[in-house]
Amino acid sequence: xxxxxxxxNKKKISRDHWTAxxxxxxxxxxxxxxxxxxxxxxxYVSLSNYNTIVPDFSFAGLKNYLYLFKDFRFQxxxxxxxxxxxxxxxxxxxxxxxxxxxxxxxxKGESIFRNIFLFPMxxxxxxxxxxxxxxLNPSTGFNHFLKFxxxxxxxxxxxxxxxxxxxxxxxxxxxxxxxxxxxxxxxxMTGFSLAMYLAGLRGIDESMREAAxxxxxxxxxxxxxxxxxxxxxxxxxxxIIMAHISLKIFDLIYAMTGSGANFVTxxxxxxxFETTFRGNxxxxxxxxxxxxxxxxxxxxxxxxxxxxxxDNS
Amino acid sequence: MTASHIGKLIKYLILIVFAIIFLTPVYVMIVTSLKPxxxxxxxxxxxxxxxxxxxxxxHAFKNLAPNLMNSIYLVVPATLLSALLGAMNGYVLSKWKxxxxxxxxxxxxxxxxxPYQSILIPMIQFLRTIDLYNTIPGLILVHVVYGLPIxxxxxxxxxxxxxxxxxxSAKIDGASFLGVFRHIIIPLSITGFVVVAIWQFTNIWNxxxxxxxxxxxxxxxxMVALQNLSGSQIVQWNxxxxxxxxxxxxxxxxxxxxGKYFVRGLLAGSVKG
Numbered sequence: 001x002x003x004x005x006x007x008x009n010k011k012k013i014s015r016d017h018w019t020a021x022x023x024x025x026x027x028x029x030x031x032x033x034x035x036x037x038x039x040x041x042x043x044y045v046s047l048s049n050y051n052t053i054v055p056d057f058s059f060a061g062l063k064n065y066l067y068l069f070k071d072f073r074f075q076x077x078x079x080x081x082x083x084x085x086x087x088x089x090x091x092x093x094x095x096x097x098x099x100x101x102x103x104x105x106x107x108k109g110e111s112i113f114r115n116i117f118l119f120p121m122x123x124x125x126x127x128x129x130x131x132x133x134x135x136l137n138p139s140t141g142f143n144h145f146l147k148f149x150x151x152x153x154x155x156x157x158x159x160x161x162x163x164x165x166x167x168x169x170x171x172x173x174x175x176x177x178x179x180x181x182x183x184x185x186x187x188x189m190t191g192f193s194l195a196m197y198l199a200g201l202r203g204i205d206e207s208m209r210e211a212a213x214x215x216x217x218x219x220x221x222x223x224x225x226x227x228x229x230x231x232x233x234x235x236x237x238x239x240i241i242m243a244h245i246s247l248k249i250f251d252l253i254y255a256m257t258g259s260g261a262n263f264v265t266x267x268x269x270x271x272x273f274e275t276t277f278r279g280n281x282x283x284x285x286x287x288x289x290x291x292x293x294x295x296x297x298x299x300x301x302x303x304x305x306x307x308x309x310x311d312n313s
Numbered sequence: 314m315t316a317s318h319i320g321k322l323i324k325y326l327i328l329i330v331f332a333i334i335f336l337t338p339v340y341v342m343i344v345t346s347l348k349p350x351x352x353x354x355x356x357x358x359x360x361x362x363x364x365x366x367x368x369x370x371x372h373a374f375k376n377l378a379p380n381l382m383n384s385i386y387l388v389v390p391a392t393l394l395s396a397l398l399g400a401m402n403g404y405v406l407s408k409w410k411x412x413x414x415x416x417x418x419x420x421x422x423x424x425x426x427x428p429y430q431s432i433l434i435p436m437i438q439f440l441r442t443i444d445l446y447n448t449i450p451g452l453i454l455v456h457v458v459y460g461l462p463i464x465x466x467x468x469x470x471x472x473x474x475x476x477x478x479x480x481x482s483a484k485i486d487g488a489s490f491l492g493v494f495r496h497i498i499i500p501l502s503i504t505g506f507v508v509v510a511i512w513q514f515t516n517i518w519n520x521x522x523x524x525x526x527x528x529x530x531x532x533x534x535x536m537v538a539l540q541n542l543s544g545s546q547i548v549q550w551n552x553x554x555x556x557x558x559x560x561x562x563x564x565x566x567x568x569x570x571x572g573k574y575f576v577r578g579l580l581a582g583s584v585k586g
Binding site for chain 2: 019020021023024027028030031035036038039095099103105112115120121122124125127130133134135137139140141192196244247250254255272273276285286290292300301305308
């Protein structure tokens, strides 16, 4: 009988399927044009001589890319992005995981703590930048207290490079000033990993911990041997999402420090903005943008691909 | 017994220390913004004001009010439109899957992660061509388009939790594609709409790159105006702090009153949902 109905409805269902596709088409076309088409267009600009106010789309080959990779500022940007990304992700994960484990201990007032650690997520990077610019100002801010301990870091005004050695045209190493920006970014984004881990911890069956306790495992062992491995997929997601945020970061640094002396806090996002929209070097800006896109794609494409596979099974 | 008490105490202590660190910026913002002008000096950054003075708010508000309005004109339509389109896409991609629909979803989703720098130059040329450069509708268009991936993802994950049997039985009763959407999906989507709307509201309100490149002076949303305020040498920093608080207030209020939905949106933003 069910089969009969199916046959009767077949014509209508297929018409409905066409309606469904029609529902999706406008958005899909918008994405094709505004995401993929525009990326192609940017790629085209990046291969042109459009480094002028008047558009000039004559073919320049890889000239702009070669220029960038020799450019002191861009080399500094890549260095800063590398150290920023590594420090930022490591701290967001360690803090988010640590705090979520503490909050998950069934303590009183856990929701208060959770809300406090999460609220910066609701703020704009601009607000964060404006405030932390003052908090990490070397002459005031936290140094007001730190000076009692005899420490007065120069924060984002420090031009030193830790472990620096000459590589290309820059001094390669960890720029001290980047640490200040990392602190602000971690303050803002720890809530994300905290929320993710907390959701993961809540999803772990209490009976598993019970069983491990019965077997004589200590709390520490339970976390190390059982809980952390179970949270691995969450850690992967956090790493990838934080990595893509950090690779394209612009507003926080633009509001908080700008490029900094010797470009110690400059990043590709800031360079792209300034060279394109303040300097009219459109082709150079486009080349930076394409490099940023490729860096992000290295993380995102495998991630999307694997979650698509996971969906199908 | 005592060991577990000490353990508990240490846990509380760590949490409290971190909570204080996390709240420090708020303390400085509030304290500074309430100080009268003659108490605003970098040396007194941490001290409480001797008397509460709202003049920096008046000053900041006078500067930011037009931009706050711009942000509202931008955020409301952009949020509603991107949520609606996201619901339509999510409905198709979860309940009317067809050959290739998963691929289409992945193709759409990629747009969520791109650095917007990589589409910005064509976008501005395009907006100039259609006369929407330096307009709020231009910004609305941009935010609707680039909001599609995340709203589609959120609604798709949301609708995946509605049992297929409900849809099937409605179909057998003769409901069409649109009928199911109107009479079954939409009524069940209220929470989904709240989550998506809050997420989009927060993101669009806080967005800076599009705002600073697509609009100039009197069309700029509040975050650009705040950045200009703090970038200028003549503005006292108590005014900057008051401005930062004013600009952050709408999203903070949403977080305070609807935090549960905000967190759900945040979790839905990770692809697997």
